[in-house]
Amino acid sequence: MTSGTGAAAIELQNVVKRYPIRELPAVDGLSLSVPEGQFVALMGPSGSGKSTLLNLVGALDEASEGHIEVFGSTLDGLSDQGLTTFRRHTVGFVFQTFHLIPALNALENVMTPMIADRRQRKMIGKALEALRAVGLEGKESQLPGTLSGGEQQRVAMARALVMEPRLLLADEPTGNLDARTGDEIMTLIEDLHTSxxxxxxxxxHDPAVALRADRVVGLIDGMLVTDVIVPEDMTAEELIADMGATSQPD
Ligand SMILES: Nc1ncnc2c1ncn2[C@@H]1O[C@H](COP(=O)(O)OP(=O)(O)OP(=O)(O)O)[C@@H](O)[C@H]1O
Ligand SMILES: [Mg+2]
Structure with a gap:
């Protein structure tokens, strides 16, 4: 584990996200500063706003109020073109359900973020390199349906990394995997973070996953209620005690 280097990667100030059909905001006046290079785990019961927050930081959704800055760029001020460039180059996303395109093989899935980028000649080389980096050499031509869950998540990781983003946003990346495979994916994320x-x-939702972060932030009802720096030797029980209700799944 490494700590941040000082400059802010993510700066959230009083961020509110309201959905039309929901009375209470999904994110409710949240402020958070993440230094560049820090690995932060978000915990909180189902519906506490974790996915909403990731979507806001990744510019997949727009805040209703407040201020979001990522590596010095103010998201609320970016044009559509600026947001597209931001999503393509600055962030990589990984989801619980992988979000791979079933009809494309592993290599083609990894190439999808580059298609709009007019760097066609370099695409295959970069995608092969990304697949190698996640340990999938030799599986390039397989369709997602012929890969295990862990392998599919590795393809999704390669796709997230192929544009060399500075920020990885991961929404329960181990949620659909067994403990051992989830552990392998976490080791990969940790390696990328470190290297x-x-x-x-x-x-x-998993304290054992959160323990691998530098810092664990707990949400309840869209509000930040706990913020813990993880000591090297912390146990899952200690983390659960520190996080209180935010470490409970529901
Ligand atoms: N598009 C939407 N329209 C309306 N309400 C939404 C929308 N997306 C999320 N919500 C609501 O916002 C709240 C926060 O949802 P969010 O998905 O961020 O929670 P979460 O912490 O990621 O939960 P989980 O652990 O189950 O993934 C929930 O009450 C959810 O129903
Ligand atoms: Mg979620």
Whole structure:
């Protein structure tokens, strides 16, 4: 585990997200500063706003109020073109259900973020390199349906990394995997964080996953209620005690 280097990667100030059909905001006046290079786990019961927060930081959704800055760019001020460039180059996303395109093989799935980028000649080489980085050499031509869950998540990781983003946003990346496979994916995320200095924001219900972060932030009802720096030797029981209700799944 490494700690941040000082400069802010993510800066949230009084961020509110309201959905039309929901009375209470999904994110309710949240402020958070994540230094560049820090690995932050988000915990909180179902419906506490973890996915909403990841979507806001990744510019997949727009805040109703407040201010969001990622590596010095103010998201609320970016044009549509600016947001597209931001999503393509600055962030990589990994989801619980992988979100791979079933009809494309592993290599083609990894190439999808580059298609709009007019770097066609380099695409295959970069995608092969990304698949190698996640340990999938030799599986390039397999369709997602012929890969195990862990392998599919590795393809999704390669796709998230192929544009070399500075920020990885991961929404319960181990939620659909067995403990051992989930552990392998977490080791991969940890390695990328350490070797590339990537900033990571990762939502999870699993204290063992959260323990691998530098810092664990707990949400309840869209509000930040706990913020813990993880000591090297912390146990899952100690983390659960520190996180209180935010470590409970429901
Ligand atoms: N598009 C939407 N329209 C209306 N309400 C939404 C929408 N997306 C999320 N919500 C609501 O916002 C709240 C926060 O949802 P969110 O998905 O962020 O929670 P979460 O912490 O990720 O939960 P989980 O652990 O189950 O994934 C929930 O009450 C949810 O129903
Ligand atoms: Mg969620």
């Amino acid at each position: 590339r200095g990537m900033t990571v924001l990762l939502a999870t």
